[in-house]
Amino acid sequence: MHVVSVQDFAEWRAKARPLLAGDVPPAQVVWNASDGQSGLFDDTPPPAGVRVVSINKDFLPLAENVALHRDGGKWALLYHAAYRLSHGEPHLLKLATDPLVHALAMMEKAVKRDAHKAKAFIRFRSIGDDTFVAWHEPDHLVLRKIGPFFARRFSDMNWSVFTPDESMHWDGETLSFGAGGDKNLVPQDDAQEALWKEYYRATFNPARIKIKMMKSEMPVRYWKNLPEAEIIADMLDEAPERVQAMLRYSQEIPDSAEPFVPESRCLEDLRHAAAGCEGCPLYKPATQTVFGEGAPDARLMVVGEQPGDEEDKQGHAFVGPAGQVLDAALKEVGLERRKLYITNAVKHFKFLRNQAGMRLHRTPTQKDINACLPWLDAEIEALKPTIILGLGVTAGKALFGPSFTLHGQGGRWHPKGEAQGRVTWHPSAVLRAPDAAEKEAIYREIVENLRIAASAAKKDGE
Numbered sequence: 001m002h003v004v005s006v007q008d009f010a011e012w013r014a015k016a017r018p019l020l021a022g023d024v025p026p027a028q029v030v031w032n033a034s035d036g037q038s039g040l041f042d043d044t045p046p047p048a049g050v051r052v053v054s055i056n057k058d059f060l061p062l063a064e065n066v067a068l069h070r071d072g073g074k075w076a077l078l079y080h081a082a083y084r085l086s087h088g089e090p091h092l093l094k095l096a097t098d099p100l101v102h103a104l105a106m107m108e109k110a111v112k113r114d115a116h117k118a119k120a121f122i123r124f125r126s127i128g129d130d131t132f133v134a135w136h137e138p139d140h141l142v143l144r145k146i147g148p149f150f151a152r153r154f155s156d157m158n159w160s161v162f163t164p165d166e167s168m169h170w171d172g173e174t175l176s177f178g179a180g181g182d183k184n185l186v187p188q189d190d191a192q193e194a195l196w197k198e199y200y201r202a203t204f205n206p207a208r209i210k211i212k213m214m215k216s217e218m219p220v221r222y223w224k225n226l227p228e229a230e231i232i233a234d235m236l237d238e239a240p241e242r243v244q245a246m247l248r249y250s251q252e253i254p255d256s257a258e259p260f261v262p263e264s265r266c267l268e269d270l271r272h273a274a275a276g277c278e279g280c281p282l283y284k285p286a287t288q289t290v291f292g293e294g295a296p297d298a299r300l301m302v303v304g305e306q307p308g309d310e311e312d313k314q315g316h317a318f319v320g321p322a323g324q325v326l327d328a329a330l331k332e333v334g335l336e337r338r339k340l341y342i343t344n345a346v347k348h349f350k351f352l353r354n355q356a357g358m359r360l361h362r363t364p365t366q367k368d369i370n371a372c373l374p375w376l377d378a379e380i381e382a383l384k385p386t387i388i389l390g391l392g393v394t395a396g397k398a399l400f401g402p403s404f405t406l407h408g409q410g411g412r413w414h415p416k417g418e419a420q421g422r423v424t425w426h427p428s429a430v431l432r433a434p435d436a437a438e439k440e441a442i443y444r445e446i447v448e449n450l451r452i453a454a455s456a457a458k459k460d461g462e
């Protein structure tokens with residue numbers, strides 16, 4: 001029997017590796033959890049002489065999230081999964097009904113949800129000298145997961161967040177972590193609090209006054225740390241009609257991918273993170289996130305609208321009928337698809353089911369586009385294309401703003417950050433065109449714009 005003490009994910013990885021390499025079955029390992037978090041994302045090389053064990057790449061992000069769960073049994077579950085993955089079950093994670101996979105998925109979901117709540121509910125209070133502090137009591141050990149988000153959002157402030165387990169600190173340049181704190185160390189009232197109350201009054205989100213919804217969106221245990229909780233009773237008296245109207249609005253939350261976008265600007269990291277995006281309601285009925293794909297050094301980025309039925313099933317962009325039109329146009333221009341980067345403005349398939357159960361495409365609204373925009377922006381930042389070709393008006397609105405129209409601004413160059421962009425028809429317009437002449441005309445415009453974009457990207461790279 002092996003008795004192993006472990007504090008954090010890095011230590012678990014380091015200790016699990018030789019056990020897996022030695023074929024030690026899960027039943028022969030007792031994992032003792034102890035408190036504390038450190039070096040979570042270290043990639044420690046295996047000790048000399050220890051066999052390298054390969055595990056499905058999807059396990060790592062899952063394990064990183066599960067490692068933040070408060071339940072100390074997580075280490076044994078992770079080892080069990082790692083053992084099965086490395087001992088004849090490489091596709092274990094695809095078996096959603098497997099009790100172990102299900103348990104890990106539930107733990108990951110709880111951690112992600114807790115991180116999301118933390119991003120929404122942490123409130124800073126001023127302690128002078130442009131320094132702010134916040135107190136938060138998360139269900140899980142999510143501080144390190146949310147740290148980069150706050151560092152990005154409040155990059156020009158000095159701030160600290162204290163939890164009972166640990167604390168994090170930002171000095172304008174560096175994010176650091178320390179021991180847990182005491183709620184009494186964090187001031188409970190200041191000018192910021194008054195501002196928060198005003199802000200809350202002004203932007204009043206009625207999900208917070210429907211008690212059941214409040215409990216789900218804003219867990220009761222957080223209320224005591226939120227300045228605005230004090231004014232909820234007053235607001236209930238003051239604005240019953242407004243409350244009803246706003247309740248309808250509240251059902252539309254969440255409305256942005258931003259809390260899910262990691263700090264990293266590596267396309268692979270973004271892809272992994274986007275797989276778990278719940279930034280707007282579109283993820284619920286869809287099968288999966290369809291993220292961009294292609295050469296990480298591509299100069300030409302092609303942006304479509306959203307995945308269709310086939311893309312949603314396969315998890316790849318432009319693999320359905322519109323993709324075939326695009327492939328034909330690319331071939332005509334002599335562009336190899338693998339040398340481009342192809343993505344969509346919205347990463348989940350938006351559809352309606354008809355009575356026969358068929359999924360019918362619905363055009364994304366501006367709200368859908370805005371919600372998903374942080375992913376497109378992050379892809380552009382990561383890829384740094386010199387030329388961006390938008391396909392369809394949805395891509396145009398995502399790239400150049402809500403007032404974009406194909407007739408008004410299509411087929412011309414517009415600056416997009418460091419890149420130059422232009423927009424033409426979406427290939428599905430060829431399929432929808434009423435007659436052969438119009439199909440041909442639209443197709444020719446797509447080919448011509450591809451040719452111009454390819455030539456500009458080539459010139460730019462010379």
Ligand code: SF4
Nearest residue numbers: 277279280283348372
């Ligand atoms: S459509 Fe975009 S924002 Fe909405 S859940 Fe999917 S990836 Fe997230």
